[in-house]
Amino acid sequence: xxxxxxxxxxxxxxxxxxxxxxxxxxxxxxxxxxxxxxxxxxxxxxxxxxxxxxxxxxxxxxxxxxxxxxxxxxxxxxxxxxxxxxxxxxxxxxxxxxxxxxxxxxxxxxxxxxxxxxxxxxxxxxxxxxxxxxxxxxxxxxxxxxxxxxxxxxxxxxxxxxxxxxxxxxxxxxxxxxxxxxxxxxxxxxxxxxxxxxxxxxxxxxxxxxxxxxxxxxxxxxxxxxxxxxxxxxxxxxxxxxxxxxxxxxxxxxxxxxxxxxxxxxxxxxxxxxxxxxxxxxxxxxxxxxxxxxxxxxxxxxxxxxxxxxxxxxxxxxxxxxxxxxxxxxxxxxxxxxxxxxxxxxxxxxxxxxxxxxxxxxxxxxxxxxxxxxxxxxxxxxxxxxxxxxxxxxxx
Numbered sequence: 001x002x003x004x005x006x007x008x009x010x011x012x013x014x015x016x017x018x019x020x021x022x023x024x025x026x027x028x029x030x031x032x033x034x035x036x037x038x039x040x041x042x043x044x045x046x047x048x049x050x051x052x053x054x055x056x057x058x059x060x061x062x063x064x065x066x067x068x069x070x071x072x073x074x075x076x077x078x079x080x081x082x083x084x085x086x087x088x089x090x091x092x093x094x095x096x097x098x099x100x101x102x103x104x105x106x107x108x109x110x111x112x113x114x115x116x117x118x119x120x121x122x123x124x125x126x127x128x129x130x131x132x133x134x135x136x137x138x139x140x141x142x143x144x145x146x147x148x149x150x151x152x153x154x155x156x157x158x159x160x161x162x163x164x165x166x167x168x169x170x171x172x173x174x175x176x177x178x179x180x181x182x183x184x185x186x187x188x189x190x191x192x193x194x195x196x197x198x199x200x201x202x203x204x205x206x207x208x209x210x211x212x213x214x215x216x217x218x219x220x221x222x223x224x225x226x227x228x229x230x231x232x233x234x235x236x237x238x239x240x241x242x243x244x245x246x247x248x249x250x251x252x253x254x255x256x257x258x259x260x261x262x263x264x265x266x267x268x269x270x271x272x273x274x275x276x277x278x279x280x281x282x283x284x285x286x287x288x289x290x291x292x293x294x295x296x297x298x299x300x301x302x303x304x305x306x307x308x309x310x311x312x313x314x315x316x317x318x319x320x321x322x323x324x325x326x327x328x329x330x331x332x333x334x335x336x337x338x339x340x341x342x343x344x345x346x347x348x349x350x351x352x353x354x355x356x357x358x359x360x361x362x363x364x365x366x367x368x369x370x371x372x373x374x375x376x377x378x379x380x381x382x383x384x385x386x387x388x389x390x391x392x393x394x395x396x
Contacts (some may be wrong), residue, residue, distance in 0.1 A: 024063045028086050031097040033071035036200045037225040039255045041099045041122040045304040049107035052308035060315050076106040083107050087114045096307045101125035101172035108137045115323050118308040122300050123176035129349040133392035138348040142273045143304030146354045146383040148180035149304040150271030154356050156187040165194035168223040176222040176334035192216045204234045224251040229259050253298035257371050262362040285338035296369040347392035351380040
């Protein structure tokens with residue numbers, strides 16, 4: 001009995017003392033799964049990460065790949081508490097998705113402190129690879145700069161030279177308004193004003209009235225998720241488009257267009273980094289995702305797939321999950337998967353082509369999820385800041 005007891009104690013001690021590398025590879029999806037961005041990312045991003053792990057083979061360096069997930073409820077303090085526990089207690093090696101810019105910035109700082117990899121997909125602020133960049137932080141799929149270049153630049157050049165912004169009242173909204181305003185003015189346009197709108201608002205009437213009275217040709221919606229769809233629905237009720245102003249969804253994805261329906265969304269111009277019906281590779285990912293979920297992926301879901309897959313490829317190439325070695329490989333390896341072709345800059349920004357789309361009229365849609373007309377391809381080196389332009393202190 002004593003021998004068995006001592007053997008059990010010894011085994012437990014060995015397990016507790018075992019290095020993290022012996023405990024498998026653990027990836028965390030931290031995002032909004034119950035709030036305003038639940039459709040935008042949510043459980044669909046979890047499924048996309050699961051797909052990437054399965055496609056990779058379920059293990060790396062002879063170790064099982066484990067996926068954990070949590071709902072941060074768009075609260076930076078809650079997100080930080082979860083991430084700290086994941087890093088300190090549960091040996092999570094990488095956190096990804098990270099919807100909501102305030103959350104992503106908080107986790108970015110924590111990851112730097114803990115020397116852990118994070119790959120932001122769902123959050124937009126270009127600060128993540130700008131003044132807030134750090135050695136273990138990466139940004140996939142899109143950012144506020146790319147959205148500004150795509151939608152803001154195109155509409156201004158097409159004659160939409162006066163703008164008024166409805167801006168989400170947190171880091172993401174400020175960055176999106178700033179980056180889009182710079183593109184608008186660089187193309188000869190003017191910003192006539194803006195109003196800040198609380199997250200998860202139900203009533204946009206007073207904000208829309210300010211936009212209407214500004215007489216701006218373009219009302220830029222610097223928000224996302226349900227806030228975007230609700231503001232578009234209420235703008236229709238106010239007759240904003242009918243009276244001659246145009247709505248610009250500065251961050252809209254396929255999920256929001258599907259939620260609105262083509263009747264309400266038709267004619268909207270938007271920028272995404274992925275569309276399932278672009279080419280054979282995007283269709284392959286889209287159709288496989290559809291079989292699992294009953295819906296096509298947006299750039300957030302496809303971007304989460306790519307970020308997860310790229311991390312696992314970097315671990316394999318490094319021969320270790322040591323964060324310094326993996327971060328180095330993430331910046332060395334090209335990205336070439338069913339999401340996009342691209343490269344990772346010194347500041348952690350993954351650069352790839354972005355696409356300007358117009359939402360089809362119901363009569364133009366030939367099949368389910370056939371929502372977009374491609375207006376233009378924005379080359380990655382035009383869409384995103386260069387590492388030097390970004391203001392990242394890591395850039396030499």
